[in-house]
Amino acid sequence: MRLSTRGEYASRAMLELSLNWPRRPLHIRDISQAQHIPERFLEQILLLLKRAGYLRSKKGPHGGYHLARPPAEITVAEVIRVMDGPLAPIDCVSVTAHEVCPLEATCGLRWLWKDVRDAVARILERTTFADLARRARRLPAAGGIRKKKR
């Protein structure tokens, strides 16, 4: 029942970008350092998020990534789905992947996995990156969310 590292990195990166919103773009490197994500791996992740329409990018000096929409309009569920696919614990219960389950007896379990899927989806679909940013800012904030040195 685990979230992939990709999914975790993606949500952390999106949060970092949301904390920065709507200021100038962030470099891959800045996000990487702030969130301790391997730079080249993060590069891939951001590219996927861009292709999926959640980020925009700019090349060259003063380039970088920024959100394509305000944080309040992006849910965690969307981001996780882009990175990891359906939220459902098994396919026969997925809204986005639906697969017909050939076993009768499995059906004794189907409603349960559906309950789980729904519970997870409910939480992740109602939580936006604005919610996350709001709560992140309120924290005692040790060390440095804001980091300006170069």
Place this chain on the structure above:
Amino acid sequence: MRLSTRGEYASRAMLELSLNWPRRPLHIRDISQAQHIPERFLEQILLLLKRAGYLRSKKGPHGGYHLARPPAEITVAEVIRVMDGPLAPIDCVSVTAHEVCPLEATCGLRWLWKDVRDAVARILERTTFADLARRARRLPAAGGIRKKKR
């Protein structure tokens, strides 16, 4: 956010054993055939469940596996934990794994993953195999058994 095949097989096998409870033991082969689970793989799974105290076994003719406790006293959460470990989507939020997260900014996400973990745990901890068996029996049973005539 996926359930492993192991976890799925284990819960199917436990359901099969619960449907049979408290009659005589089931052979690995019977469970394997009823639930379409590779026999030698199922063997491993049942052994783990036995070692964890959920099953008892008997060798020789008329041997097989049976539940160590009544289905009403075994939750799905327990079985999934035996097979796949903690229910939590990430470790820093797990009740059974516990890991200190070194990042401040991540904490902006921590509460969310905790909510997800709790939601999943709540469902899987309140659902017993007796619940599953009850609902499985009630199904129309498309392939094999016809509904009883009256």
Place this chain on the structure above:
DNA sequence: TAATAGTCGATAATTTCAATTGACTAACTA
């Protein structure tokens, strides 16, 4: 045009997962 910074495809490294194997032990039954 030099430096910056994202783009892209390929692939390497690692880990996890699913499954298989063979040799073994216990229990029953004829």
Place this chain on the structure above:
DNA sequence: TAGTTAGTCAATTGAAATTATCGACTATTA
């Protein structure tokens, strides 16, 4: 007690997914 049934166990293989890295490329800016 011999023979068969059935679970036990450790080791390992194979495959797939995941995580991560690389190098060459393109766009942008000063």
